[in-house]
Amino acid sequence: MTECDRIQEWLGAWLDGELPSAKAAEVKLHVEKCAACAAEKERIQRLDAALKRALEARVSDAAFAPFWAGVRDRIAREKSWRDRVFDWMRGVLAFPRLAWAIPVAAVVLIALFSTVRYFGWFAPTNLASVESIDGHGFNVALLREAKTKTTVIWLFENQETEDDNSVEPAASEQAF
Amino acid sequence: MELTERDLIRNCQKGDAAAFEELAAKYYRRVLMVILGIVHHREDAMEVAQETFYKGFRNIKSFQGGSSFYTWIYRIAVNLAIDFQRRQKRGAADLRENMDEVAAEPDSLGTDPYRELRDRELGDKLLAAIDELTADHKAVILMRAVEGLSYKEIGRIMGCSEGTVMSRLHYARKKLQEKLGPDL
Numbered sequence: 001m002t003e004c005d006r007i008q009e010w011l012g013a014w015l016d017g018e019l020p021s022a023k024a025a026e027v028k029l030h031v032e033k034c035a036a037c038a039a040e041k042e043r044i045q046r047l048d049a050a051l052k053r054a055l056e057a058r059v060s061d062a063a064f065a066p067f068w069a070g071v072r073d074r075i076a077r078e079k080s081w082r083d084r085v086f087d088w089m090r091g092v093l094a095f096p097r098l099a100w101a102i103p104v105a106a107v108v109l110i111a112l113f114s115t116v117r118y119f120g121w122f123a124p125t126n127l128a129s130v131e132s133i134d135g136h137g138f139n140v141a142l143l144r145e146a147k148t149k150t151t152v153i154w155l156f157e158n159q160e161t162e163d164d165n166s167v168e169p170a171a172s173e174q175a176f
Numbered sequence: 177m178e179l180t181e182r183d184l185i186r187n188c189q190k191g192d193a194a195a196f197e198e199l200a201a202k203y204y205r206r207v208l209m210v211i212l213g214i215v216h217h218r219e220d221a222m223e224v225a226q227e228t229f230y231k232g233f234r235n236i237k238s239f240q241g242g243s244s245f246y247t248w249i250y251r252i253a254v255n256l257a258i259d260f261q262r263r264q265k266r267g268a269a270d271l272r273e274n275m276d277e278v279a280a281e282p283d284s285l286g287t288d289p290y291r292e293l294r295d296r297e298l299g300d301k302l303l304a305a306i307d308e309l310t311a312d313h314k315a316v317i318l319m320r321a322v323e324g325l326s327y328k329e330i331g332r333i334m335g336c337s338e339g340t341v342m343s344r345l346h347y348a349r350k351k352l353q354e355k356l357g358p359d360l
Binding site for chain 1 (some may be wrong): 193197200201204205208209210212213218222223225226227229230233234295296298299300302303306317318320321322326327338342345346349352353356360
């Protein structure tokens with residue numbers, strides 16, 4: 001890379017006043033003594049100026065009134081949309097329609113309660129239930145535990161009546 | 177008594193559309209110029225510029241005053257124009273049609289007919305050349321050459337570093353110089 005290549009990389013930033021002072025001084029010194037870099041500098045200046053002129057010429061006849069009318073239309077459309085939402089909300093919340101609130105609240109509460117029940121939130125830590133069926137010559141007892149989803153079945157022979165004080169059956173008498 | 181820009185912004189934030197109209201009247205041409213340079217088609221540029229000021233009005237409450245109003249509105253304009261250009265890149269035929277339409281418009285600048293003609297031709301070539309740049313490169317050179325924004329301001333608008341602005345600008349100028357060749 002020649003000295004000119006290096007300087008020309010900085011020319012644009014130098015013209016834009018964006019180089020640190022030491023670098024800017026170096027570029028300036030080089031441009032003053034180098035015809036090629038001075039010509040390149042002028043080309044950049046012509047390019048920027050031509051671009052600005054070209055665009056200025058193309059918007060010079062853009063009147064403000066029709067431009068602002070377009071912006072105002074958009075703002076008006078936005079307002080009417082808001083108004084529609086507010087109108088709808090006012091209508092729904094108006095006194096005769098307040099009756100909606102009761103079934104809606106009921107549905108929300110049922111949904112909430114079902115969800116809580118389904119996921120078991122706030123449920124007691126462990127629940128077990130025992131059921132028994134007494135038959136002629138046979139007794140059946142079921143123990144169901146919710147937490148571990150365990151079911152235990154006891155079959156008893158020749159115990160016609162329930163005796164709360166009776167001792168637990170031996171392990172050999174159990175059937176699963 | 178004429179209101180300052182800060183007063184106008186404060187009034188806008190209270191919902192005063194007339195105050196925003198004053199701000200729009202001050203900046204719409206400059207915003208339109210940059211958008212036109214990016215989207216290339218005048219009607220599209222007008223639409224994007226109107227959308228820019230509409231969004232500006234809608235979001236004026238979020239303007240904290242950390243930057244100047246025009247930097248803030250430019251950020252909206254450039255982002256919308258880049259999005260628009262990426263979505264609806266027009267074909268070469270449409271561009272040529274637009275160039276013809278633009279060339280037929282009277283040029284209000286200058287009185288030297290030779291210079292006017294030369295400027296118009298150069299302007300047409302320049303805008304055709306700029307359309308071949310990416311949206312990011314276009315935005316950077318337009319904000320610098322047309323608006324004279326600093327690299328810091330451009331970086332803030334584009335969401336990139338000053339170094340990135342510098343390298344994009346160098347690349348864009350180089351490309352345009354190559355395209356224009358001896359016409360420049």
